[in-house]
Amino acid sequence: MVNRAPHVAVVGGGWAGLAAAVAACQRGWRVTLLEASPHWGGRARRVPSRIGPLDNGQHILIGAYHATLTLLATLGVPLTQALQRVPMALTYPDGGGLRVPGWTSTLPRVAHAVGLGAALLVARGWTWRDQRAALARLARWQLAGWRCAPTATVAELCAGLPRRVVADWIEPLAVAALNTPLQQASGAVWLRVLDDALHGPAPAPYAPSDLLLPRADLGTLLPDAATRWLAERGATLRLRARVTRLQAVTPAASPSDGGNPGTPAWHLAVAHGTPVQADAVVLATPAWASTQLLQALAADPDCPAGLARRGVAWADRARALQHIPIATVWLAPPPGWAWRWPTPMLALRHHPQQAPAQFVFARAADHPAAGLRLAAVVSAPDPAWHGRAADLAAAVQRQVQQALALPDTQVLATVVEQRATFACTPGLARPWAMLGPTLVAAGDHVEGPYPATLEGAVRSGLHAVDALGAALTPGFWPRP
Template sequence: MLNVAVVGGGWSGCAAAVELVRRGAAVTLFEAARTLGGRARRIDVAGRTLDNGQHILLGAYASSLKLMRTVGIDRGRAVLSVPLQMRYPPGGMQFVAPRLPAPLHLAFALLGAKGLDREDKLAMARFSTAARWMGWSLDNDCPVAELLERFDQTPRLVDLMWRPLCLAALNTPLESASAKVFLAVLRDSLGARRQASDMLLPRHDLSALFPDAAAQWLQQRGAIVRLGAKVSQLQENNGRWLLDGEAFDKVVLAASPVATAALLAPLPAAAPLVEQLAAFTYEPITTCYLQYGAGVRLPQPFFALEDAPATGHWGQFVFDRGQLDPAQAGLLAVVVSASGEAAALPQQELAQAIAAQVAQAFGRPELGSPAWLKVVTEKRATYACTAGLVRPANATPLDGLVLAGDYTAGEYPATLEMAVRSGLAAAALLH
């Protein structure tokens, strides 16, 4: 039986481990932290169970949803499914796809959109039609801002639709974000069949959404899951691999690009790969949690927010966690993507500014005074998904060692689906 080490217990590492066991391998999963999930995980703060960030899945995330079913996750209980939408607080833009067959759902969403002028709607229709004609792909990559300018998108549509979608999906500003990757995201949201375009909001914390169940599934089948187990040294020895002296036939490196580069640095054959990983830059994501009384509730589970950093409006999306999990009644989570400037502020100052923004956006002054607040910043939440970025393949020049992670080559940005796809692809290479 093939003996495989998986280094990293994020979504990609868990996916690789499950697939390897399913294919008959003996697996040991190493995770340096005490909680599985990597950059999409549960955290405990002041007696509260929170996430290190807020994620939305799509109905098109076939690999993630299938793997969740494999390890026993009930989709109906795990996520809240809502139609594709971009809603702002009452009085702002409302774009909601009705539950009609594609592409009627998108056409009716555009016709019924509120807060957009006729010129904005025509621009969006023109862009969507052209993108569909192009197969939602580009031969030559360019920044998203350049693509939108090429198709004469109006400033209002860019501000209310394209920029927030780009930040949410790629965590990279329009001016540098990859148009090729952005189009792939739009293909599986705006351009997808109705059910595939649904937005899936996690009801559980992110570790419980998949990694915890994956660990239990693995252990029931004889795999070993080691938490708090950081791998410090990787050596090749007579066709096998030594991880801190422990021998394995094969290795899946499913750690972050930074940790992966550190493990590979002593290996001469990995030098080009290490150099490639060193060229990556990163963008943070900040989540501000605001706790109110249990009776506080927003009209919908989540809304987009108009951010304006110059006036202290940092929030881009707000989620009513109580509508997803009754145990979190009165808890709002406000997300700031590509949050370098916001994260540089003192946490209390940033949280108070975001609370004031939410209060103003909804016309509810009481939201400016939460009973409790917490700012969580994941400093290297994703790599900067820039135009023309060359991402490494799962395969490496090292025999029996493969990479897994949302940063590897693929059509998606650093999403849960990309992490899972990469883990599955890495496992397939080894078995």
């Protein structure tokens, strides 16, 4: 018997594409997932190296990442084993910084701001003036409904706060959430993330502000589980399948449709592979790759005029995004050295040239004999480091050795994701999701409430499938 379910092609096997493919399968649609590279996971993935698998970056989840945690649970990922739960902490090796007291985990959801307030009150090294200023600013933001002028930066939101408060609280949290310097980062988006971390929904047993740190590599966390789940349900999964062209195939008009042409179907040309015919497309490639495909689509004389105009406008908006690199320097401490801090993540005192890393993570190797590894993260490195990965690694090595009082470390690898994220600036106009009734964009760069995070990517993939729902409902085919 022929399967008459709609066929959806998902282009891009990162977290947005994987989420979209899973959601489409859950609706009973036929799914083909196409990924240009030889691996799944996009910009949050496992990277093979001479010392074993490494992550291309350190991605932190929080308890408020409801869509991501629900997706992982759907795929059968054991959350308590895969993720280490840590009450929100932005502590430094010297003990400074913030730590939300453990007793706040018993508070009802609406009271988690109390936990942050308690952390501000017990911040080590702060004066009473520092504590009072921080609590007053937190109360002001809450009374304002966690909203501000769309043109405000994080630095402007924090004007007048003591320097120690900004350095210990605002800066590390904003860098972790937005990967953008305070003077450029969107205050509105930062307040939205802070609001969700304090008041957002979180699946049991998590509090919304909990930090959830992957215990294994990122490939194990989502891509492996998602592709296994999809294969078990009959989805077609293709690696090294770069889509080179999208072509809208509009059915001829028929008397039963009042002489109107039907909704376009799609022909996808694949480099060195079999082309794909689909009823709908989720374009979950990075912004620059989607731009190339949409420009070529718009230039096709057979492309419907309205779709061509939307594609050109989308590409113009995507090109305006400013992409930012993130570097991870992997280090091996000397044999016998032990991590002595209660959480596996520490903030670092930062300077763009002398001390470029903002965070360091303790990560267990994939086999016990390899011992402990340290992953130091440089978010938005100073442009002076461009093309100087070895020099950057040496600077980070010196910084970590001094901060952790290490006698020595060995640089194992340096992984630089050149376009890891985008600058989340005030009033940023991101490209939208809906390009046509059967063509939808997804990715953390697509319009949405979150910056470039795993949660933003997953939400966009789920939203893309929801947006296709009306067009792919049997008996209902809206006009383009």
